[in-house]
Amino acid sequence: MARVQLSGVTKKFGAVTAVNEITLEIPDKQFTVLVGPSGCGKTTALRLIAGLEEATAGDIFIGERRVNDVPPKDRDIAMVFQNYALYPHMTVYDNMAFGLRLRKYPKTEIDRRVKEAAEMLGIGMLLDRKPKQLSGGQRQRVALGRAIVREPQVFLMDEPLSNLDAKLRVQTRAEIKKLHARLQTTTIYVTHDQVEAMTMGDRIVVMKDGLVQQVDTPLNLYERPANLFVAGFIGSPAMNFIDSALAEAGGKLFVDAGTFRLEVPADLVSQARPWVGRRVVFGVRPEDIADRALANGAQPAWTIKAGVDVHEPLGSDVILYLTAGAHSIVARVDARTQAKMGDNVEVVVNMRKMHLFNPETQQAIL
C-alpha cells in the first residue's frame, strides 16, 4: 500500500500537451477516480504513473520513492487494461501466474495466490481455459485476477468496464468496489463515465484539456462544483445553465433571465450581492426543479411558466424538456405529473440548490 503523488507533472506529445502540470495527491488505500471527456489526459496521467509514458516534466512518487526513472516492472503496480490485454496463448492460470513466475516466486506460493484470487473472483473453474473461450465479463475478471495476484502497492485501472454490456457493468462496478474494500489497495481508476466515477470513487479527480478541474468526494462534486465544466459534467441529465443578470429590487436579489425572475434565498444573498447588476450563469440541476402541482408549499417567487417540448417517462420519474422564452430547461419531476407534450406548466425551482457562475472565468460564485 502506498500513496501516489504527482507534482507538476506534464506530458507533451510533440506540440500537444496531454497532461499539463498536474499536482495531485492520492492517499494510501483510497479509491480515486480520474474522470473526464475523451482527450482530457486521464489515461495519459494513468500511464505516467504506470511508467508506460515518460513525463516531460515534474515528479511522480509512489510511496516515498520518486519513480520517474523506474521502469514499470519495478514500480510495484498492477494495471488492468481497457481491452484486458490477456495473453491469448496462455490459459487463465498461466495468465495470472505469468508475472509471479517472472519474479521467481516459489511454485507453491504462485499456486496459492492464483487459486485464492480465482476463488475471490469466481473464476476458479475457468483456470484451464484460454481467453478466447471466455465471455467478456470472465475475461475482465481474469484481468483483475492478474492484477490481484501480484499484491501490488497500487492498482491502476484504465476503463476496465467500458467493454462490458450495461448490466454486467453495474454488477462488476459493485464487485470492484467490494474487492477494494477487502484488499484496501490504493486504486487509481480511469473512466469517462461520470456515473461510474460517482458510484465507485472515494474521491474523484475531474480533468479537462490536461488540467485538473476539481478534486473532491462524489457528493461535494455534485453539490459544490468548482466551475461550469464540472457542474455540467457531473450529473445526468446535466445541470441547466441560464445566462442571466443578478438584479436587486425591494431589498431582495433576483436571478433575472428575462422571461422569468427567481428570488435568491435569504441565506445566499450576502454571497451573491457583489454580483448585483452583472451578468452571471445561473445553474440548477434538473432534479431541483419540480412540477408545481405536486410541490408542497411551493414558493411563488421560485416559479417558472414553461411549455413542455418533450416528455420522457422513466418510470421512477419523468424528464421534461421545457422552453421558457429563449431558454431551454430540463426538469426531472415526479412521475405523477400530468404534464403532456405541448402543455404549459408551472415548475418550481429549488433555489436553495442554485448555482451561480462567473461567465468570464467560468468559476463558481456560489
Add this chain to the structure above:
Amino acid sequence: MAQALQPLRATLRRAPLHVVLLGLCALWLVPTVGLLISSFRPPRLVPVSGWWTALVPPYQFTLQNYRQVLDAYSMGRSFLNSLFITIPATIIPVIVAAYAAYAFAWMRFRGQEVLFTIVVGSLVIPLQMTLIPVLRLFTALGLAGTFPAVWLAHTGYGLPFAIYLLRNFLGALPRDLLESAAIDGAAPLTVFVRLILPLSVPAIASLVIFQFLWVWNDLLVALIYVGGAPQVAPMTVTVSHLVSSLGQNWQLLTAAAFISMVLPLAVFFSLQQFFVRGILAGAVKG
C-alpha cells in the same frame, strides 16, 4: 418448405462459381497429373503414347524411373544436399528477421526509420547484380562451394522481405499486451520469447513456407555459390544436369521432379493450418 429450400437455392446460385473454380483447378492440375502418371510408366511407353492412355487397361505401372534416378544419378545424395541447404537457409533468415522485426516494430532507437527504409528499399535490388561481388567475397573468405556460402546468401536475399512481412505483423499486435507484459516484469527478450514468438506463429509459418519453397526451388543461387559437384549439389542443380546430359531419357525427369516436389508439398500442408487459425482470438475484445 420454403425454408428447407433455402440452402438448396443458395447452392444453386453459387453453382456456376463452383463449376468455374473446379474447372480452373482441373486445368491447373492437368500437367502435374500427367507428369505424375508419366513418372510411373515404363520408359519404352513414354515416348510412344500419351500419359492418358495409361488410365485405361491394361495398366502398366513401374517404379523403375524412381529407382534409376535415385540410384544412378545420385539423386538421393542431392536430396540430402537440398535438405542441408534449405533447412538452415530457412531457419537462419526467419530467426534473424524475427528479432529485427521486433526491434523495428516495438523498440525506439536512433536511425530506426532510415534503417527500415533501407531494408525495405533493398527489396528492389535484383539478386543477379549481387552474384559477382558476393561470389568474389566468398572466394576470398574460402567459402565458395560450401554450404555456409549458400546459407549466408539465402539469408541475405531473404531478409528484406522477411523483415518487412514480420514487422507489419508484429506491429499489428495489440500494444496493451506488450505493456501488460512489461508491467508484469518481462524484459524485452522475455517478451519476445514468451509473447511475440508464440503470437506470430501464423506469420512465421507463412514466412517459413515462402522461404523454404524459394530456397528449395532455387537453381541460380545454388549453382553460383555451391556449384555442381555431386557432394554438394542440391536437387535443382542435379535435375538440370539430367536434362542436358540425358535429353532423350526425359521420363527420368518426371520422377526427379516428383521427388523434388514431395517435401515442399509436405511442408506446405503441414503449415497451412496456421494461415487460417486466428491465434489472436481472445487477446482483446474483438
